[in-house]
Amino acid sequence: MSNITNDPDEVLNEIAEKANVFEGKEAIRAILREIFLSGTIGTKSLSRKIKMPIPTIAAIRKELEKVNLISREKKGAILTKRGLIFVNDVLGINYLESHSCKKCDSTGLALPHEAEKLIAKQRIFSERRPKPQTEIDQAFGRPITAIRRAYLMLENNDLEGREILLIGDDDFTSLAIAQLKTNAKITVLDIDTRLLKVIKEISEENNFHINCVTHDLRKSLAEDLTNRFDVVLTDPPYTIPGLELFLSRAIQGLKDESGRKIYLAYAHRPPKIQLEVQNSLTKLGLAIQQLIPGFNLYEGAEMHGNTTYISILSTTDSSKSLITLDFSGKIYTGELNPTIREYQCKNGHITEVGLTLETKNIEVLKEKGCPVCGDTEEFIRISRRKV
Numbered sequence: 001m002s003n004i005t006n007d008p009d010e011v012l013n014e015i016a017e018k019a020n021v022f023e024g025k026e027a028i029r030a031i032l033r034e035i036f037l038s039g040t041i042g043t044k045s046l047s048r049k050i051k052m053p054i055p056t057i058a059a060i061r062k063e064l065e066k067v068n069l070i071s072r073e074k075k076g077a078i079l080t081k082r083g084l085i086f087v088n089d090v091l092g093i094n095y096l097e098s099h100s101c102k103k104c105d106s107t108g109l110a111l112p113h114e115a116e117k118l119i120a121k122q123r124i125f126s127e128r129r130p131k132p133q134t135e136i137d138q139a140f141g142r143p144i145t146a147i148r149r150a151y152l153m154l155e156n157n158d159l160e161g162r163e164i165l166l167i168g169d170d171d172f173t174s175l176a177i178a179q180l181k182t183n184a185k186i187t188v189l190d191i192d193t194r195l196l197k198v199i200k201e202i203s204e205e206n207n208f209h210i211n212c213v214t215h216d217l218r219k220s221l222a223e224d225l226t227n228r229f230d231v232v233l234t235d236p237p238y239t240i241p242g243l244e245l246f247l248s249r250a251i252q253g254l255k256d257e258s259g260r261k262i263y264l265a266y267a268h269r270p271p272k273i274q275l276e277v278q279n280s281l282t283k284l285g286l287a288i289q290q291l292i293p294g295f296n297l298y299e300g301a302e303m304h305g306n307t308t309y310i311s312i313l314s315t316t317d318s319s320k321s322l323i324t325l326d327f328s329g330k331i332y333t334g335e336l337n338p339t340i341r342e343y344q345c346k347n348g349h350i351t352e353v354g355l356t357l358e359t360k361n362i363e364v365l366k367e368k369g370c371p372v373c374g375d376t377e378e379f380i381r382i383s384r385r386k387v
Helices: 006-019 025-038 042-048 054-064 081-090 115-126 143-155 174-177 194-208 238-253 272-282 362-368
Strands: 070-073 076-079 163-167 185-190 208-214 229-232 261-267 287-295 307-315 338-346 350-353 379-386
Touching: 006 025, 006 054, 006 070, 006 081, 006 272, 025 042, 025 076, 025 081, 042 054, 042 076, 042 174, 054 070, 054 379, 070 081, 076 081, 081 208, 115 174, 143 174, 143 229, 143 261, 143 287, 163 174, 174 185, 174 208, 174 272, 185 194, 194 208, 208 379, 229 238, 238 272, 272 287, 338 362, 362 379
Parallel strands: 163 185, 163 229, 185 208, 229 261
Antiparallel strands: 070 076, 261 307, 287 307, 338 350, 338 379
16 A cells, blocks of 8 residues: 555555454544544544444554554554545545534533532442443443433433333443432343342432342243333343344333334444344334434443444334244344454463353453453453354
């Protein structure tokens, strides 16, 4: 790639192929534009803005460094002189201003001043959560995520006087809703008894009245939970079978009426997979009323760039559960797409990570440290392969 004034599509495609990017050349262009707009930007911030996994951003950054389009400074990636020429003159990107809403963090939801106190309290609640079980795709949302969800539901007339079902609640959204004191009736279904125990304890300590029910969604809903709720919120596994199962249970739990709402938190995916998501929603008879990118922020979840969107779905006359009986299929990422990843510590030692290995995930590796030198500060993913 000696001449960057050649066909820009060819340059971007080559980088995308070498970095193994599903999103293709448009992802490379978006990253270069964001670096141009920011001046200097770190990998995590870039991941959140572009809504791509951190390991993917890191792989792209390496390829851009190899062809001298960017360099790495203390504060992150910066365009080189060659990169600036490519962005300005070849790609035609020159507009420096961003018009995204900074007050609402581009969510379209400006939190009131009182939210700061609620977030602080939510942070105290969140500190009591047990370690996430990544084998069931747990990745804990940050306190602001739960508060945002609560205010979004309030704004959309889906809290006051409503009976709400949370299908899975490792983000403690039930506690955020309870903090708003809207007299909403809240029920939480979760397979993780550890989380339910903490939610129940906090609920009793704060007089929140949250109903906690241990339930494996692979089992059909009990009769007293069927056709009962006004609103459902769920953050399912980011797989198509997981999505269809959780949304099927959501439809089962909702009152059998058109216009009932489902708040769905889901990962930003490449267009091909997002099309599968849309096809699933069509089969379920659910209409997308609103979709807010980057709404949910997570602790960990590097594979999804620490962020997902929230989509507000509505039932229709065509809504139906695809799964009404017990389900025996695989729904979690590690079950459907088992992989082994290699991570390198700052001293160059390589450790394999995977659900079939002793070190199950990157969180465990960071906690235990490199098995050779004990380093816990920085790990870079250098390879990924299917089992």
